[in-house]
Amino acid sequence: MAVHNHHEHAGASLAHAAESALVNAGEQWTDMRADIFAVLATFEKPASAYDIADLVSQRRGKRVAPNSVYRILDLFVTTNLARRVESANAYLANSHPGCLHDCIFLICDSCGTATHIDDDTLTMNVRAAAEHAGFAEVRPVIEVRGKCADCG
Amino acid sequence: MAVHNHHEHAGASLAHAAESALVNAGEQWTDMRADIFAVLATFEKPASAYDIADLVSQRRGKRVAPNSVYRILDLFVTTNLARRVESANAYLANSHPGCLHDCIFLICDSCGTATHIDDDTLTMNVRAAAEHAGFAEVRPVIEVRGKCADCG
DNA sequence: CGGTTGACGTTACAACATTACATCGCAGAA
DNA sequence: TTCTGCGATGTAATGTTGTAACGTCAACCG
Structure with a gap:
């Protein structure tokens, strides 16, 4: 089996790595994006967009529509900050953003x-x-x- | 690349092979199942349960609920007559039912x-x-x- | 005949995803 | 400064995919 070495991030370190990766991709690291990433990163299991919407809504004290969450999740997926798990219709944070390969x-x-x-x-x-x-x-x-x- | 030999069926031959496979699995080959399999087999592209429901409804001149289609598709998948394409939320007929392997x-x-x-x-x-x-x-x-x- | 079982019908609803358009704030041009 | 363009987010509505709960019916078996 091929071995692939990379940094596994967690917590603040992970959030920081994500921010860097997004900025490097020429995108902005906004409050909304930070919140969504933070919530996503707390999950062990793949999280649905609606799960995330609920938790981000709580965290912000204001309803965040699924729509907005999808937009940002799509961005995360294309910039490799997150992965979509097709067989679960759900998402996972990438624990090593910036490190590009198939999972x-x-x-x-x-x-x-x-x-x-x-x-x-x-x-x-x-x-x-x-x-x-x-x-x-x-x-x-x-x-x-x-x-x-x-x-x- | 490993080579795997098997019979590729089409049309009536495929329907017949499917019937045999289902019966061998101890299940019944009903009119409804035959219709759903027939419709599924006409598709080149993965077909959604709702697509199938519409076409089967036409063919029978009576509304067939998606619900019923799902039941039978699930049966087809477990008996290997059809495959679910996870990344498309859709289904394909297995062109060589009875032949069990990963696709x-x-x-x-x-x-x-x-x-x-x-x-x-x-x-x-x-x-x-x-x-x-x-x-x-x-x-x-x-x-x-x-x-x-x-x-x- | 009565009971059981498997297939299918019907209704309702839950979960997942997208579209269209509005608003807001900011940066650069006029 | 005012205008304007643009990216990000909000809002509402709707479309698509999937399940749950329960009813009916016919076939079969005792």
């Missing part, structure tokens, strides 16, 4: 928690297979549903 | 068509990585979004 998510059907593993050879093989079939600008979606060790 | 879907963001490739070594590697992380009863979801050769 493999393992989602437990029982407890819902997601862990992510990196295996660049594997993802490169997926990319290669898709490109071999004539695909371009490929975005692999590699997720595994199953039962995690704790729920076993 | 890799390539979905064109531009035209929406899905092609599927088989690469058992690749999917086995994904399974192995998940199991190595302590996961059990794994169901890999491997999809690639991108631009297909025709849309290039």
Whole structure:
């Protein structure tokens, strides 16, 4: 298995890394974006846009519409600050923003928690297979549903 | 790339293969199921449950609720007659029912068509990585979004 | 005949996502 | 300073996807 070294951030360090990454991408780090990222980062499990909207609403003492959350989540996904988990219709903060590669998510059907593993050879093989079939600008979606060790 | 040989069915042959597979699984091949499978099989692109509900409604001259379609699609997925494309919230008929293995879907963001490739070594590697992380009863979801050769 | 079971119908609703347009604040041009 | 453009966010409405709860009906079995 290929090893990929990077910094795993958490808490304030993660927020700071996210801010840097977003600014480097030529985007603004606004209060709203900071709040949404902060809330997203508190989740262990993939969080739905509506979950986030609720918590951000509480935090701000004012209703934040799902709409606004989606806008910012989309931005986060395109700038690699967050990932969308397709099989869960939900999002996860990227614990190493700025570090660009394909992720493999393992989602437990029982407890819902997601862990992510990196295996660049594997993802490169997926990319290669898709490109071999004539695909371009490929975005692999590699997720595994199953039962995690704790729920076993 | 690993080669996997199997029969690709189409049309009546496919419907027949599906019927056999379902019956072998101890389930009934009803009119409703036949209609839903037939409609699903006409699609090139992943079909949403609502698309299918509309077409089946037409075909029967009577409204068929999405609800009923979901029930049967779920059955199809568990019996391997159809696949769910997670990143599209939609379904595809399995062109070789009865033949059980993990699929890799390539979905064109531009035209929406899905092609599927088989690469058992690749999917086995994904399974192995998940199991190595302590996961059990794994169901890999491997999809690639991108631009297909025709849309290039 | 009565009971059970599996398939499907019906209604209602929950969860997820997008569209269109309005507003606000700020930076640069006039 | 006033205007103007623009990016970010607000607001409302609506579209899409998915489930829950419960009713009906026909087939089968004792």
